[in-house]
Amino acid sequence: MNPLKPRMGKKATLCVAASIWIVGTIISCPTLLFFTTYPMKDHILCYAEWPDGPSNHSRQEYVYNIVFMLLTYFLPIGSMTFTYARVGLELWGSKSIGECTQRQLDNIKSKRRVVKMMMIVVIIFAVCWLPFQIYFIITSYYPDLTKKPYIQEVYLAIYWLAMSNSMYNPIIYCWMNSRFRRGFQQFFRCCPFVRVTPDSASSHRRTDTERSFLYNGSQSPTGQRKWQTGPMRRVNTMLTSQLNQTTSLCCSSQDNPQGRPVKD
Template structure:
């Protein structure tokens, strides 16, 4: 029997086929139990990510107290994570499990285009938060971004994201075999050619290394300012509360950035290596490695809401409000005031503390 072999490599999925006469056989067929395990693993990402990020979006939009410059960028980050989990994760696991593209050329283009867009929007939103925190802490007397300016910056972030992802959309094609269809990026000079390598190198620099470098520098300078010197002992309670609040926000964002960087590092290494050493795709176990790498990368969309809830009091109060229908979750008066009148609440709490101290001093002197 005449046997020919054809390898097809896609940025979204790595799939290989062998052609025996008129029959196309998948070299990476998985048993049903393995497909079921991957389906469960990816479903966890979708459920947690969609639930968590929609809640974050609601917390920010439904409470005026939460509509700050930093939170607008967090809102954009939450939308990017939510949309990628919704529009790409499910289709990724279906395609990787069945090795057959059911969704047509239009969605093939979108499927290859949108992950890069969402990644770019996410990491540049984090960089914008880092720069905003830097300006607020290092140069507190300079005017902050207005609501309109913040929206313009977010619009620019998406414009850059669309531009960087456009080649993925433009070169996407669907190829038809006797028994299945594939979705791939068909570069002009083939996989591993000059166009492909240049694009991969540009991507890893522009949507990973450069933003991380900006955040490393800004957060290092912020850390020197906030933790480099002790708070004066005679400083007012208001000043100490401000410093502590700023430290908490910076800690939270450092955790968010570190988590994102670790989740996406194997993804970038995988595709950079693949663009230079195509032989790594020839191993039969590479499909499992690919699915694990993509799972780790996509899982970055579900961690941020958990981080906000654990490290930020206002978001924690917001989550309690959102899930107050759950029997064991109770919303306290402090939670209600934290979101609606946070500043008034803190001043009142401080005033009560001062009065209590004064009463104790007066009692002792008497």
């Protein structure tokens, strides 16, 4: 976005990461402090016993659920949506000065694909975690819902959906990003049905390097000796030898036009 703006340093990055861990630990403290178990006939019940009352009958639990939703759901979605929207507007809305080269166009397309991929990740996150967040808000207003039949199965399905969010991210990365896809292929290359495809970026770099070698070799003898190696050096050596032989024959024919033997 702002290439001339100084980037966040290592210490600042560590402070931000440490702050996130501290906030996450504080948010999880009520679960450690107020949750308890109660033995039943065929199972053990785990529930929250808040200072002002049990679970689904506590005002403190309701406030905690609201704060938990704001910090762990709406804040991440809002920040990621704002960030990726700005990047998307910059990529799709800005126009470069002059005519773009093919490499610049490919680079812009690659960045746009990354923005699309990250927006899909945000949408999947919102869909997976929304039922989990709403469940606790609804049961706080209607505590009798927890006594309905099959409510435990419904909660487990909602909980599984929320926890499965991280499972979808690698699938999205592999589907929409060639580098991630090649990384997965390298990781699972021992499997017989996995075929490792060549990296397009590496081939482009190799082609550009070969072009640079050819350019340097054709412009100066020093560059030719320095850069050209292997088969290229052998080919150029043969061409140079043939050119020298041809030049020698031409010079000899000019000095002796009748084809007479030359005496020492």
